[in-house]
Amino acid sequence: MLMQRIVILGATSTMIQPLLRMMAKEGKELLLVARSQERLDAVRADLLARGAASVLTLEADLTASPDLVYSFAEQCFPGFDTLLLSYGTMLDQTRCQVDGEYAVRELHTNFVSAVALLTLFAKHFESRHSGTIAVITSVAGERGRRSNYVYGAAKGGLSIFLQGLRSRMHGFGVRVLTIKPGPVRTAMTAGLHLPMIASTESVSRDIYRALEKSHREVIYTPRRWRPVMTVIRALPEQFFKRLSI
Template identity: 30%
Template sequence: MKDAFGTPQSLLVLGGTSEIALATARRLIARRTRTVWLAGRPSPALETAASGLRDLGADVRTVAFDALDSDAHEAALGKVFAEGDIDMVLLAFGVLGDQARDENEPGAAVRVAQTNYTGAVSAGLICAKSLQTQGHGSLVVLSSVAGERARRANFIYGSSKAGLDAFAQGLGDALYGTGVHVMVVRPGFVHSKMTAGLPAAPLATTPEIVATAIETGLRRRSETVWVPGTLRVVMSALRHVPRAVFRRLPV
């Protein structure tokens, strides 16, 4: 169960090598989180991530999980929930893709969509059902401001995040009143391995800043968190720009 300050004592990370997820786990462990499950493809990186969190004093376990293998999701995630209640699930997996390549290789574009959306729908529903069965818990979904309005430069990634965002918002409405809290996190450009080599966008942030926003959102039981908060206003304005004008903007 969460403590009196709303800090989860147990955490399941879907996407166990995500820099944002690991920054969040470190921050929560520094408070009261004691049990952490890292779900991801078995790899040295996953084991290194687990070892690093163990050094902070947490009981950390790993579980094999592949966003693209939805047929195996129920068994993998069921194994975690069978071990005890989970206070917080952080859905943090996703791929950016390569827009230029993906436009010319539809199969690659489909993998972006399957990872960011289809895989998230599968895992999100399974976790939501388990959280509802135990009667409490938070499902935190890492979305993106890219899903607010598709841009020419990354509309494949953006459309997959738009689908994820709509799914998570709807899931939150469906679970309202059940004791399960769904929080959608919309970061802007985050300096990370995934964005290495790309020109930073305005209002760029870091995994640590996103982690702080997630912790604050949990404490407030927020339903939507923008990182940084200024993006709420920026994206509201961009959503209402006429399409003919939007096409000419350098965004």
């Protein structure tokens, strides 16, 4: 068993609700961080009823106070062995194209604030010489597309940051797991017509399996996105820029 005490940053994310239920069923201990105490309370009650060994909550805007979140975890939930970062936003790309501050807000939420938190939490894992840092990025971060390149740039930057962090943590026995979902039916994608959209249940199963297997470092979920992205990355720019995707 690789994980027992897990910190979740973005615990009200739709994508990971089935994952949290799987963790609860296996009797895990959880620290849930999100920005709505009311929703945290509802998730907490559900997970306790399903068998979680313990569920602690912290209400916090994850883009605002990384130090506070990190010290709370260290003081109130010591010895945690796994971190899962799952929060994010997908703001309106059309507005990102004309409103610089709005575009920067998207980068701040999906990239800058995640880097701030991961940098703090890395200290914990470095000193315990074990554990897993798992982060949800996106296939959108693999190539800039006209329909969502600001979001994609943030997720791509985050994936590159994780590559470097993985290399740095390698010598300390700490695993860094990059999770790259394709489109998933969640609050974030409500009302959008997206190809090959997956359910939160199947994506959660893939994430749970990867968390429990020490050798997984980069996963695509569903798995079919790995060959698809190999093709997308290989397309020549001269051709790719003409695609209306």
